[in-house]
Amino acid sequence: MAELLQLQGLRIAFGGLKAVQDVSFGVPAGSLCALIGPNGAGKTTLFALMSGFLRPDGGRVVFDGHDITGRAPHLNARDxxxxxxxxxxxxxxxxxxxxxxxxxxxxxxRRAAALAAAEAVAQRVGLAPQLDKPAADLTVAGRKRLELARALATRPKLLLLDEVLAGLNPQEIGEMIPVVQGIADSGVTVLMIEHVMQAVMHLAQHVWVLAQGQLIAEGTPADVTRNERVIEAYLGPGAAARLAR
Structure with a gap:
């Protein structure tokens, strides 16, 4: 399967902090994949490098066959x-x-056409009954769906989801999982940062694990959750051995 997105040796530092260190991987077109790791691992920084909100100190971002390293986010969104x-x-x-x-x-x-498109997108994410409600009146779950809808309305080929399930209760997470799956099933390539392992196990075909700015593992969700380096990144040194006992 052809890769829609390729990261080649991406790195960035903020003063003495090496936030992302030599990260390389490729996201296949049509896939639903996840990027996981403990807090402070550099996941959101990596998203910012991919999408043009930050310019890397080194490495390349290739999207749909074109080098877009450091290109402005609105140009990447248009593409x-x-x-x-x-x-x-x-x-x-x-x-x-x-x-x-x-x-x-x-x-x-055209405003009329944009509003009509908004209505169609709202149907896809479960916001149709709330189309005329002020955004300020939405619950946390409603705001998460709205953030997803605004991104989806740009007609993406690749959708980067940064913790779209954060702050939701178990029922809301269960209701959101099929929404994300439906987006992927429609042909949009999805790469998600996520801490909710229930969603990662259910949705992701492939997972990359980041810790202290470095990729430490990749594979299926089942593979990475058994990986000793991943267990220790989340739970601390010696955790894998303690769990094994």
């Missing part, structure tokens, strides 16, 4: 790479429909 943010910040005074239309305007200049 089909869109990301969500862990901290959701909707336009609170606007309706759900108007918020989603902001994403649709990337390809649709």
């Amino acid at each position: 089909g790479m869109t990301r969500t943010f862990q901290i959701v910040q909707p336009f609170a005074a606007q309706t759900v429909r108007e918020n989603i239309a902001v994403g649709a305007h990337l390809h649709e200049p």
Whole structure:
């Protein structure tokens, strides 16, 4: 399967902190994959490097066959790479429909057409009953769906999801998993940062594990959860041996 996204030796440091160190991997077109790791591992920084919010100190980002290293995020979005943010910040005074239309305007200049596209996207993410509600009135789960909808409205080829399930209760997580699966089933390539292992085990075909800015493991969800380096990255030195006993 052809790779839609390739990372080649990406690295960035902030002062003495090596946030991302020589990270390389490829995301196959049409796949649903996950990037996991403990807090502070560099996952969101890596997303920022992929999508153009940060310029790497070294390495390359290749998307759909083109070198886009350090290119502005709005240009990457126009070509089909869109990301969500862990901290959701909707336009609170606007309706759900108007918020989603902001994403649709990337390809649709006419307001009426953008609003119509917003309605179609809302159906896909379960927000149709709330289209005319002010975004400020949404629950946390509703805001997460709105963030997903705004990104989806840009018509992405690759959707980078940064902890779209964070802050949700078990029922809300269970309701969101099929929404993400449906997006992948529609042909959008999805790479998700996620701490909710239930979702990773259920959704991801392939997983990369980042710790202290370095890739330490990759494979199926079952493979990486058994990996000693992964266990110790999450639970501390000696954890794998203690669990084995």
